[in-house]
Amino acid sequence: MLVDSHCHLDFPDFAEDLDGIVSRARAAGIGRMVTISTRVRKLNQLLAITERYDDVYCSVGTHPHNADEEDGITPDELIALTQHPRVVALGEAGLDYFYDNGSPEAQARGFRAHIAAARATGLPLVIHTREADEDCARILEEEAARGSFDAVLHCYTGGRELALKAVALGLYIGFTGILTFKKSEALRALAAELPPDRILVETDSPYLAPGKFRGKRNEPAYVVEVAKVLAETRGVSLDEISRQTTENFFRLFSKVKS
Numbered sequence: 001m002l003v004d005s006h007c008h009l010d011f012p013d014f015a016e017d018l019d020g021i022v023s024r025a026r027a028a029g030i031g032r033m034v035t036i037s038t039r040v041r042k043l044n045q046l047l048a049i050t051e052r053y054d055d056v057y058c059s060v061g062t063h064p065h066n067a068d069e070e071d072g073i074t075p076d077e078l079i080a081l082t083q084h085p086r087v088v089a090l091g092e093a094g095l096d097y098f099y100d101n102g103s104p105e106a107q108a109r110g111f112r113a114h115i116a117a118a119r120a121t122g123l124p125l126v127i128h129t130r131e132a133d134e135d136c137a138r139i140l141e142e143e144a145a146r147g148s149f150d151a152v153l154h155c156y157t158g159g160r161e162l163a164l165k166a167v168a169l170g171l172y173i174g175f176t177g178i179l180t181f182k183k184s185e186a187l188r189a190l191a192a193e194l195p196p197d198r199i200l201v202e203t204d205s206p207y208l209a210p211g212k213f214r215g216k217r218n219e220p221a222y223v224v225e226v227a228k229v230l231a232e233t234r235g236v237s238l239d240e241i242s243r244q245t246t247e248n249f250f251r252l253f254s255k256v257k258s
Contacts, residue, residue: 001031002227002242003249004220005174006092006154009035009056010045013206013217020037023052025191025220029242031055033220034247035090036126038063040073043081048079050086057256059089059126067110069101078117080150082112088255090118092154095139098131111139118149124172124252125151128248134164144169150252155204160190167198172252174200177210177218188233196234200252201226201245 004025008014014021025033035046037059046058060081062070078090093114094105107201111127118125129136138157143149152172156163163173173194178184191199203226210225231241250258 001246002029002075002201003032003246004030004174004223005035005152005200005249006036006209007033007205007220008038009033010042011050011206014219016051018049021092021221022056026055027159028221028224030220030223032057034059034088034256035255037061038092039066040070040078040081042232045085046225047084047086053088057058057086057253059091060087061089061091061093061114062110063128064094064096064107064128065094065099065101067106067113071106071109073110075113075116075120078114079120079230080108082117082121082123087123088253089096089124089126090114090121092128093125093127095132095136096128096130097135104135106215108135108139111179112143115139115149115151116142116222118151119143119147122150123255125149127151127165127171128155129153129158129162133158136164137162140166140169140171152252153202154200154202155208158189160186160193163190163194169193172198172200172248174202175226175230176202176204176224177208177213177226179226179233180211182211188229192233192235195247196244197251199230199245200248201230202239
């Protein structure tokens with residue numbers, strides 16, 4: 001069994017084909033999917049999807065692109081929303097300096113609020129970080145000093161230093177179809193180096209289809225292609241990567257029924 005630890009089943013790209021998406025994922029051996037929140041105020045849309053499919057769960061959080069739109073959401077508000085049995089994580093939240101879609105100040109406030117909620121609930125935080133390694137590392141270290149929390153740096157494309165710092169703090173690193181791209185040699189080198197108990201696979205679908213499907217809409221079934229390249233990169237079998245990443249998933253996303 002494999003798990004897609006990060007997809008976006010509520011996005012319009014999937015609206016006309018959701019049953020097919022889930023059916024193809026199941027046929028490919030994907031045992032669980034987590035559809036990740038980008039706006040707290042749209043949580044009900046995610047919950048409706050999780051109620052349709054027993055193997056789909058969701059998170060609650062504000063993507064850094066929407067940080068100004070949802071600025072001021074408190075840890076207590078987030079904590080209250082995690083009481084729903086299908087909400088198994090916080091986020092995605094974090095820092096994105098590649099696009100100018102959210103002010104750095106609002107992104108940082110949101111990031112810290114989500115960390116506080118993760119710390120209080122014991123649920124993992126799904127972290128989005130892009131072109132913000134230094135500030136992300138600083139916030140992670142400052143917040144870890146206030147008390148431990150669980151998290152995954154999803155769709156990792158940052159530098160080696162941030163990844164190793166995150167792992168040293170007990171966090172996880174998630175890999176997407178980017179790992180399969182021809183120009184991702186440095187990312188594959190990092191993936192080969194990380195401890196086996198700190199790696200996850202995901203699609204971030206509908207975006208970032210693996211090389212085999214480049215240019216097409218991504219979907220959870222394609223997480224198999226990410227796992228194949230990760231296995232090859234680490235010099236182990238696909239069965240071993242499936243076992244290890246799934247074990248890691250259930251350890252981190254402990255609210256998901258195994």
